[in-house]
Amino acid sequence: MDTDSVLKLDNQLCFAVYACSREFTKLYHPLLKELGLTYTQYITLLVLWEEDRMSVKKLGERLYLDSGTLTPLLKKLENMGLLTRVRDKQDERSVIIALTEQGARLKERAIEIPEKLFCQAGISPKEAEALRAQITDMLKKVQKLPL
Amino acid sequence: MDTDSVLKLDNQLCFAVYACSREFTKLYHPLLKELGLTYTQYITLLVLWEEDRMSVKKLGERLYLDSGTLTPLLKKLENMGLLTRVRDKQDERSVIIALTEQGARLKERAIEIPEKLFCQAGISPKEAEALRAQITDMLKKVQKLPL
DNA sequence: GGCTATTAAATTGTATACAATCTATTTGCT
DNA sequence: AGCAAATAGATTGTATACAATTTAATAGCC
Numbered sequence A, B: 001m002d003t004d005s006v007l008k009l010d011n012q013l014c015f016a017v018y019a020c021s022r023e024f025t026k027l028y029h030p031l032l033k034e035l036g037l038t039y040t041q042y043i044t045l046l047v048l049w050e051e052d053r054m055s056v057k058k059l060g061e062r063l064y065l066d067s068g069t070l071t072p073l074l075k076k077l078e079n080m081g082l083l084t085r086v087r088d089k090q091d092e093r094s095v096i097i098a099l100t101e102q103g104a105r106l107k108e109r110a111i112e113i114p115e116k117l118f119c120q121a122g123i124s125p126k127e128a129e130a131l132r133a134q135i136t137d138m139l140k141k142v143q144k145l146p147l
Numbered sequence C: 001g002g003c004t005a006t007t008a009a010a011t012t013g014t015a016t017a018c019a020a021t022c023t024a025t026t027t028g029c030t
Numbered sequence D: 001a002g003c004a005a006a007t008a009g010a011t012t013g014t015a016t017a018c019a020a021t022t023t024a025a026t027a028g029c030c
Helices: A013-033 A039-050 A056-063 A067-079 A101-110 A112-121 A125-143 B013-033 B039-050 B056-063 B067-079 B101-110 B112-121 B125-143
Strands: A083-087 A095-099 B083-087 B095-099
Touching: A013 A039, A013 A112, A013 B013, A013 B039, A013 B125, A039 A056, A039 A067, A039 A095, A039 A101, A039 B013, A056 A067, A056 A095, A067 A083, A095 A101, A101 A112, A112 B125, A125 B013, A125 B112, A125 B125, B013 B039, B013 B112, B039 B056, B039 B067, B039 B095, B039 B101, B056 B067, B056 B095, B067 B083, B095 B101, B101 B112
Parallel strands: none
Antiparallel strands: A083 A095, B083 B095
16 A cells, blocks of 8 residues: 555544444444443443442453543442442452442343344344454454553 | 343444554554644544545544534644634535645654554554455444434 | 525533543552 | 552543534525
8 A cells, every 4th residue: 555545544444443433332322322321331331240349440451441431430320329339448449349239130121232233233243243353353452562 | 142142241343343443542642642633633634635625514424523523623723723614605504624734744744653553553454454344344334324 | 585494513511531640558678 | 667669549631522402504495
């Protein structure tokens, strides 16, 4: 590719990923609205539905988000009555996030979302999985870089 | 995939794309900082370097961004002296964005960025292009959906 | 021509993201 | 024990994103 082509927006992998991410989020929006959640709040709960009781630090590692994003987000979910934030007695530096009854129950209603989305988007589960694996590979590659 | 697996974060295509997008942007950050640009400002200029003089509307279609995001961003780039915002005489509803001398010149320095990135990330141009094509396909699919 | 619908930007309000910094706690070392 | 370095969250400041609404201008229709 010549020097001019590499600067073309349509040739840039990063832009494709960036635009795709935002369009995907828009697709989630109406479905999540029914649950009263934003996308970031939703993926935070996904992690907790898999494994309840987790430090902010570990949550951040799973979501690739730092405390600057998570702290206000978790405070909001706490105010909504979906989780609790409690200092770890063993290590007072950490804060343990745990689902409330209500937060745990919300999982039932969230189950339908992934399927609805695939149907809407017309993406087959097989090709979705193939693409997800490739993107995850790249994510690991990009994330591991020494800054 | 069973009902529980679809809710697992690591199985979700959307999350992979979302996390990858943010990690990619972080990779750009130090390189763009040298030019005094953010990622969104950079891709806006990419479009204008390809085709100068364009309405906010058209710019938004290329970038998948709306006026709510673009208006403040373009005002900032205007203040930085990189572009001008002028009402279209033919259609006073539109605003035409045009590069200044300085904005056009910045392209020279931006040329190096894509190559530096690929080297850093250890992604071969060939696999990047293959992945970009797949993601763009999905983007089109997701974006065309009737809301 | 005159009125309604549509369109393009701008504005408003809410929710992220993240770099950089700060605070409190704990670890590791002597 | 005592202290420097490291760690986990919280805070601050800046820059997006985007839904929803508003404003101004144009297009379409009678």
